[in-house]
Amino acid sequence: MSYISVDHLCKTFTVRKKREKGALLREKEMVHALKDVSFEIEKGELVGYIGPNGAGKSTTVKILSGILVPESGSVTVGGMTPWTDRKAHVRRIGVVFGQRSQLWWDVPLLDSYSLLRDIYRVAETDYRKRLGELTEALQLEDLLRTPLRLLSLGQRMRAELCGSLLHSPELLFLDEPTIGLDAVSKLALRDFLLWENREKGTTILLTTHDMEDIAALCPRVMVIGHGEKLYDGGLQEMLSKYDTKRTVQVEEHRNIDHVIADMYKDLGI
């Protein structure tokens, strides 16, 4: 049996919209966020989950995390149903929602992390070792005593990622982790995720609009649109299927993120 098994998942939201005529009453509209979505993910995979805005990506992640309850369909993660065995399930996963912050705003990072350590009941020695590993990989050593509100976005994202991995989860959900990051931070984050996946065998589900992220990290990609799964397979196969027009350039430029990163290094910033 696969590690993550999603079967005929359906989720509908009720949205109250303003009527065209008459301002007092509002009409109810059913938004079918997920229509019969099914897929399987094995342990240790690094999967990309893409689709246009409003396709249902975040809804899937929320259901897999156990936050939302679907109307129908079944989900098992490591043998457990996320929303019924919420506490046991949530202990083994890490989540990063790109546009929301999980760490405490006013206090230094170290305080946030030690609170997370208590919440997840991580043993002191394990915690110290893990914190050392993560701060080194994410270059957070100098920032540990700074309150979150004083950090830049790139630093904040790295801090969030560290926070979500402190309890060494076997599964990591990343929802737009590189949004708003500069080239250097993006590359550092990608390298870190690859390391985490290879060294620790952490299963990672990455939701993003940044195709460079997908290209750098995910050998397998799932495409979702209007609540339906439209493609599930290798990234290369997808590209060769849809990449019909190719212009062969004599001068080949490197990946533009690498170019920018080198430029910053050169300028000493």
Place this chain on the structure above:
Amino acid sequence: METQYRGAVLGGLICQVFFGIVLIAIYRALYAGKPQEIPLSHVTTYVWLQQAFFRMLLATDPELQDKIRTGAIAYDLCRPLHLYSYYYARIMAQKLTGSVLRALPMLVFAALLPEGWGLCLPASVPALLLSVLGLILGLFCVSALENITMAFTMRTLDPRGMQGMLNLLMMTLSGNILPLTLFPDSWQRVITLLPYAQLLDTPIRLYTGEHAVSRAPEALLIQISWTILLIIIGCAFWRTNQRKLVIQGG
């Protein structure tokens, strides 16, 4: 958060002291015109104790408002926590830290004020101990009460409605604006049974001796009963919430 922003604590302190002095001036004027049954020193003590522990009274958590609005509350659901207990502990911690930081300097100041303006000594040592116990129980009670409004806030998204109502009820019925001891007797009999009065009115009366030590078990039992009832109601609300929660946005 309370310990991070020292300036805010100092500002709050000055504000409460100012309120205390103004309120006492008003009651002194009242007593000059029409003396009441309760001795003036009891009233001034009542006012100072109310002001010192003011932070325990009100429901204010700006961080939570933002969390609910942006949906960062989703993270709380991603933690292996019993949500009700987590928020209960959080509410209590905010009230406790905020109060202790402000109460100690304020009570020292009030104790140094002249007779008829400041804090009087407790009726007896047992009275003092019982009033501390009453304060602790009152804290549990009011935190349970606020946790219920928190459950409503999860559903309504905007905390101003329910919290505003709770704050209004607390301010009036806990004796903050007008000491409950000055209310008409018939009113007092009803109000002192409500949960709002359990936070400060009960411990203050134990301190000044209004509630004789012999009456203490009765008073403390009312506090405990309300606390248990409010916790049960709060847990039920939170459980329903979790099932129906919808995190908005992508």
